[in-house]
Amino acid sequence: MRSPLSEAPLAALVAVLAPALAALLLAVLPMVRRRGAPAAWICLASSVASLVSAGLLLAGQLGEAEPMAWTTSWLTLDGQGLGELGVNVDGISASMLVVVTIVALCVQVFSVSYMHDEPPDAYGRYFTYHALFLFSMNLLVLAPDLLQLFAGWELVGVTSYLLIGFYYRKPSAGRAALKAFWITKLADMGFILALAVLFTSTSAFRFDAELSTPLANVVAGLLFFAVVGKSAQFPLHIWLPDAMEGPTPVSALLHAATMVAAGVFLVVRADPIFAHAPDTREVMLVVGSLTALFAAGLATVQTDIKKVLAYSTCSQLGYMVAALGAGSTLGGYFHLTTHAFFKALLFLSAGSVIHAVHSNELADMGGLRKRMPLTATAFIVGSLALAGIPGTAGFFSKDLVLAALEGRMGWLPYVALMTTAFLTAFYMGRVVLVAFFGEARGKADHAHESGALMLGPLAVLAVLSLGVGYFGAHFAEVTATGEYHLHFGMTPAIASGLALGGFALAYAVFGGGRDASGVGVLALLDGAARSALVDRTYEALYRHGMLNAAAAIGWFDRYVMDGLVNLSGWLTLVAARSLRRLQSGFAPDYVFAVVLGALALAAWGYLS
Amino acid sequence: MTQADFMPLLLPLLAVAATVLVIVMDLFLPERRGASLGWLTAALLGGLLVVSFYVPTTGVVGDGVFVGTAWSVFFARLSLVAALLAVLGALEHVERRFPRRQGEYYALLLSSVVGMLILPGARDVLLLVVAFELMGIPLYVLAAYAKSEGMPLLASEEPGSGKKSPAAEAAIKLYLVGATSTAITLFGLALVVGVAGTTEITGLLGDGPLAPLTRVGMMLVLGGMSFKIGLVPFHMWVPDTYQGAPTPFVAFLSVAPKATGIAAFVSLFVIAPAAHGGAHGPWIAMLLVLATASMVIGNLAAVPQSDVRRLLGFSGVAQMGYVLLAIATGTSEGLSMAAFFLAAYVVTNMGVFFVIHACAAEDGRHDLASLAGLSQRAPFLGFALLVFLLSLAGIPFAVGFWAKLYVFLAAFRAGYVWLVALGAVLAVIGLFYYMQVARAAFMKDDASTGAPAPTIGVGLRAAVLLCLVGVLGLGLWPALLFDQTADAGTSILETRAP
């Protein structure tokens, strides 16, 4: 039976082309762009069109429509197609498309109000970039082969550069944008080389190329290098915290659901290649676990609310990569989906807070629960989901990830991710307690709740953060990435226990304001936390264990990892400066270079 | 010879006629002529371009001194496009700065184009050398065109006591390196031709193993011709000349002679060895060495530059290193990818130079600060600049992406794995300095400098627009260009002079 959605490729084309059209329109019609509001409406309209198309596509896939593709040969070489241009609709791309478009639309609606104080031309420019970004992302998601995926991948990089550097008057924003672009581009060279290897051996760029194990290891390894850059894995994660210079909705878009997730999506998409690359998967497992733990440690000591979320994103991406490394494509992909919703929720509610108090620093917040009850609720929901409290979306996906790790590599990754779960709950608890409870500090006194345009997206995302976890089985079926079943063993129990423990520790340390009584779970733990013995144990654990460890990790990150990047930049500059001295400006020197060059060439000619 | 014999030479002959026409019109036009000569030249070049598409100009002239193939036609079109853009971009500048020397400017440009139209099809060393020089000598003159800037004004001023003319310095550096290279080339060719006893390129290497004099001679030629392409260590004139010569001319200098020089390289170091039996001469290794040195030094030296033209000069050195990788493969695939790269480079690099030219400070500075706030002052130019820079950096949907991808693919297939990896890493450095330029235009405030929006004439605007259309159009649909380059690449190794 033909599905009523047999025009799936048409819908897919709409999903890709609507934002492209919007971006083009805004680019060539400066008078529309400079007026601001019309630009926003055009951008929103195109996003709605994309979302509707994406919804139709996903419904079609759920309704047993066959995967379908519409492609045209992009180039030919030696008479054969070198690359395919078009759209490829299957469970994986349709589900990702829905996630991307939902988050993008939420972020754009939020931005309408958030960016309202910008001058009209900047406002228009902002939405032009957004439309361009959605186009790039959809192009990437619907790519029928690796070449188009790469094209989208690079475009996403360019647009993120524009978006992160949106506040062009801030020098730090320019630097951060450049750093983000540059480091991800460095990693992209792995992608180019992977394409070259793949094309040389198979004359195509297919996701499901049949490769021998050694070759698959090479291709997958090179692709993974690109993933390390894009998805901010250790040691190329250094650009992500800096990228928080962009407007907060941009962070929600780039660093929650879309750009950083593209790396994980690539691994999911190219699963057939990765499946033949066991060695690369082992590396992914190690890198993912390490990133998760490392970034979670860093998140505990940040004082900037966006930086906490940034490191948290690194950490959660580590989860996904570890799951993919362990061979659980479903786990990694499902966590990507749930994380997209609750991290976007967290970033947007953080944006709402920042909008209200005009500061990123946790020290300037406090007691916001009373002044912004809806935002506070949204943030708390997001935190619970991120921490993986049972019942929230994060619980289900994290459970899949952890279950996949059982027994791998002497349980080390398992232990690392369990520890991360504990740390996650701790740092989120800390942010919640410091920002929303206790006494109002600084400008937080005058904060007031944001408008409906900002709260609406929060509500949508909050519902999704709570509810999407129950659809795991459907998700597994439509994406055909694995069998889904809920575990009722030790793993979820331990994870939940650790999450609660993390919140408890946060409460013990930061919950002094007694205002915390409103939150049930913490109130329950309140008595225990006050007992002298537990108090001292927590104190010792916290002060001597965790703070020192986090400080050490922070030092390593600041001075060694960032330092290495700066060092390589510095070495480049030194080399460049010494080359400058050769360029003396004195014409006889130039002639001498020519003669020496010709002499060397002739000598080679004579000797060979 | 019959008329048909000369058909392959139709384009250069028409270009000679155009040159003469411009010189004659220069004599007859009244003093107040505006930019009419420039428009005439542009129209003539446009006409030539149309002719190249509608009149078949393939075939063999004489005893095979000139062979018209898809390859030579492709390069002819490339030079014509570059010249057309260069004339359009220079219209206002020439009219304003050199009102009394307009005719000579365009005549010299056209005569250089004549050389470029002959060179790719030349299958005779004599013709090749003459065409190479015909291409080169007008460039020395054009580099010195802004000569009156910095001239002494008053008799009481010592000569040279004013601002030193950058034009003289730019031209002299180009000239000295060029004259030295010509002498070296001539000596090397004398040895090769003497041993071979023929001037036909296909017989240049003789039969059997290469004689020592042939090897040494060919390497001297390699060294002598490398200067035109700007390969390390023959590149040192590049940044200085780019900085001192009139910018619209530099746009031309940075692409057309390089592309045509590559075609000459192909004649001598791919076609001649192929006719010799495909033996890999000693130059393959040296081509790779030159390519590597150019990629490394060009990319590194561009990093600390603050004058955008110098930066682009070094970046051009690096880009030619990438092309050489594809040339060194010696396969028709590699050649077609090199041709693609060059075509992409023509539209992209000229575009950057035109934007830089439009934004240059009144006192002729072209540093990064002159671009500050461009995206606010002139959004069209800012957008165009960003697109061109992204194309140079090899970002998708700009034609430069395909160019770099193709070259890497070709080199990878030929087994230059490590060079491709090195090139990829260096491309990241390239991205860094291109983005420095973009950052100056997009992320710096113009409030501090308060510079007004650049005024930009019709010709320059048209040139930028054409480049933009080329970069984006070919970026979205590279097959248009790719089919042509594929034909060109296959045609060159199949056609033999009789």
Add this chain to the structure above:
Amino acid sequence: MITTIGFGLLAALLVGSALYVVRATNLVHSVLGLGVTLSITALLYALLEANFVAGVQVLLYVGGVVTLMIFGVMVTRRHDGIVVRSDSANEVRGLLGGGGIFVLLALSILESDLPSSPVGPAPSTASLASELLGPHVVAFEALSMLLLAAIVGAIVIARRRDFGEPRQDLVTRARAAREALRVEALRAEAEAPSPEPAASDAAEPPRADEALPSTDGSVPAQEASS
């Protein structure tokens, strides 16, 4: 035998004169030395039975190039009888480059299998002409284009009329310079009672006026020949 002696003599003269050319400290002598070298080369061509080329060498090349060069030296020197010195530097570079090239070329020449006597009769001038106008006629035509371009180019660079190109900053700079000279002269008159420097300073402004470039392109002849 005669040719061997003649060749040896010519070779010695050729290398000797060439060395003089690159070592002479007086630039005019150096250029005249080049004329000698090129003439001896013409003799060598005659010895190699290339009479036409020898004729061209003497009539066009020696005449043309050396005259041009002398002209070049003369216009780029001050007309006060001072010898134009051509100093040399970077001896090490020169020896390295020149010596290296010579060793390399000599080695490859000695390694080659070259004929020691002509394999046939010397090519006639007629055969030269048929080559030139036969297969190489295209190159010949291109050459005429090349010479045209070179002449046009040389004139464009060398002619002085372009000083009159109307350039805004040129005029303003000239005004500023004239004003500065006037102020300088006034101050010199006011401050320095010593007659001599004041007199020489006061002589400047009128000259500056004369030499101001006029927009119609005519420039006073004595300009730049201070």
Add this chain to the structure above:
Amino acid sequence: MTLTTCLLLASALFSVGVYGLLTRQQLVAVLVSVELMANAANIVLVAFSHFTASPLGQVFTLFALAITVAEVAVGLALALLLYRTHASSRLDAAKEMNG
């Protein structure tokens, strides 16, 4: 007089030209050295033409002569320009642009 000795003589002239090219500091003097190098190339061509009894070398020589003349003409014009703008015909006067 053999081809070998002729070529050795030409090489010697070429090397002397290179020596002058690298040591001379004045534009005209450098041009003179370049002339020596080009002259050496012509000797090679004429010598080959003589010993292989082929007119090609001589034809090439004529072309080379014309090319060199054209180049010298432009070079001398540039020397004149250098003198006008920099008050010197020494090459070290023109090193404003570097780095």
